[in-house]
Amino acid sequence: MAKVNDNYLKLPGSYLFSTIGKKVREYSEKNPDKKIIRLGIGDVTQPIAKSLIKTLHSAVDEMGAAKTFKGYAPDLGYEFLRTAIAENDYKKRGCDISADEIFVSDGAKCDCGNIQEIFSTDNVIAVCDPVYPVYVDSNVMAGRCGDYDEKKGTWSKVVYMPCTAENNFTPELPDKKADLIYLCFPNNPTGSVISKAKLQEFVDYAIKTGAVILYDAAYEAYISEEGIPHSIYECEGARECAIEFHSFSKNAGFTGLRLGYTVVPKALKAEGTPLHPLWARRHGTKYNGAPYIVQKAGEAVYSEEGQREIKEQIAYYMKNARYIYDGLKTCGYTVSGGVNSPYIWLKAPNNMTSWEFFDYLLENANVVGTPGSGFGPSGETYFRLTAFGSYENTVEAVDRIKSLGL
Numbered sequence: 101m102a103k104v105n106d107n108y109l110k111l112p113g114s115y116l117f118s119t120i121g122k123k124v125r126e127y128s129e130k131n132p133d134k135k136i137i138r139l140g141i142g143d144v145t146q147p148i149a150k151s152l153i154k155t156l157h158s159a160v161d162e163m164g165a166a167k168t169f170k171g172y173a174p175d176l177g178y179e180f181l182r183t184a185i186a187e188n189d190y191k192k193r194g195c196d197i198s199a200d201e202i203f204v205s206d207g208a209k210c211d212c213g214n215i216q217e218i219f220s221t222d223n224v225i226a227v228c229d230p231v232y233p234v235y236v237d238s239n240v241m242a243g244r245c246g247d248y249d250e251k252k253g254t255w256s257k258v259v260y261m262p263c264t265a266e267n268n269f270t271p272e273l274p275d276k277k278a279d280l281i282y283l284c285f286p287n288n289p290t291g292s293v294i295s296k297a298k299l300q301e302f303v304d305y306a307i308k309t310g311a312v313i314l315y316d317a318a319y320e321a322y323i324s325e326e327g328i329p330h331s332i333y334e335c336e337g338a339r340e341c342a343i344e345f346h347s348f349s350k351n352a353g354f355t356g357l358r359l360g361y362t363v364v365p366k367a368l369k370a371e372g373t374p375l376h377p378l379w380a381r382r383h384g385t386k387y388n389g390a391p392y393i394v395q396k397a398g399e400a401v402y403s404e405e406g407q408r409e410i411k412e413q414i415a416y417y418m419k420n421a422r423y424i425y426d427g428l429k430t431c432g433y434t435v436s437g438g439v440n441s442p443y444i445w446l447k448a449p450n451n452m453t454s455w456e457f458f459d460y461l462l463e464n465a466n467v468v469g470t471p472g473s474g475f476g477p478s479g480e481t482y483f484r485l486t487a488f489g490s491y492e493n494t495v496e497a498v499d500r501i502k503s504l505g506l
């Protein structure tokens with residue numbers, strides 16, 4: 101008889117965004133005349149930049165001609181894209197990463213979720229609290245997290261690194277032994293960043309203890325201030341202890357096109373075993389590559405025109421972030437994030453819980469955000485708004501929240 105992987109049965113309730121979707125659906129069914137503004141989910145709204153669309157069209161034409169048709173892509177991704185990534189995202193920043201250490205994929209989510217497969221199930225994971233849920237849930241599925249405490253919202257075998265107002269939403273080193281340390285900066289959900297000195301502390305810790313850092317840089321393009329690391333490989337020794345994930349979703353709006361990459365340096369080992377061949381084996385066995393046309397569009401992101409266009413798009417979203425941040429701050433909210441990140445993290449007013457504030461905003465301002473508690477216990481009483489809406493909707497949403505007079 102077939103048996104299920106009962107680790108899946110340990111996963112609590114429905115996924116955060118399904119619960120939000122259900123609440124919003126129910127509200128709009130009861131109130132069909134209300135215009136609901138969604139600043140909850142982290143999906144982009146601006147169309148793909150013109151030069152990238154042009155590249156996509158010509159790549160489609162190549163697929164229709166016998167001479168230029170492409171079948172399966174090379175395992176690691178096309179050389180033209182990996183070279184552009186190595187050159188622009190690493191060499192220009194002084195990071196020693198070469199094209200053959202880059203694995204192209206269809207996005208950061210699957211890589212962040214799948215990377216744990218190359219590690220033993222005995223490993224202890226450490227995560228920030230609050231956290232992007234994929235890191236924890238993928239480890240629960242693999243049986244690495246122990247039991248869930250519904251009251252506390254924590255897993256018995258996971259080491260939590262609280263990110264609170266006291267530490268500026270940047271974690272301290274794990275207070276218990278951890279083998280795999282997930283970090284994400286600029287952070288989802290808090291919008292916080294990590295200084296190079298602090299990140300270096302994590303790298304030094306990992307080297308000392310033999311831990312591996314899994315560094316998610318999905319929001320790197322939103323860094324606007326000087327001195328904030330764009331890549332963990334800006335830190336000394338990171339080649340020996342870190343894997344890095346990137347996405348084209350937030351910098352170039354590829355959430356629907358799908359493209360990302362993962363860097364596994366050849367110098368990286370766990371217990372003396374190099375990890376690059378393991379990820380190469382996994383990638384080659386379970387994955388057949390991002391589409392050629394999308395990889396061509398990814399290459400075009402690094403062209404002069406592509407860079408100009410995507411910077412304009414990021415500036416558009418960051419104008420929204422500024423509007424949310426300033427608007428809420430001037431009317432007394434405690435706000436953070438939004439400067440190097442498209443996420444604004446605010447404290448729910450009047451001692452409301454995250455979900456109470458969610459319901460209050462939905463019903464009274466018809467604005468949808470994300471309850472902080474959905475990202476972990478330290479997110480309780482916090483709330484996430486995203487800058488990925490249209491400017492007009494963002495302004496209307498903030499003005500509605502302001503007029504609540506909370």
Ligand SMILES: Cc1ncc(COP(=O)(O)O)c(C=O)c1O
Binds near residue numbers: 232284288316347355
């Ligand atoms: C922290 C973080 N990592 C990864 C992703 C997923 O990126 P992708 O669209 O490339 O799968 C997201 C998406 O919201 C994210 O917030």
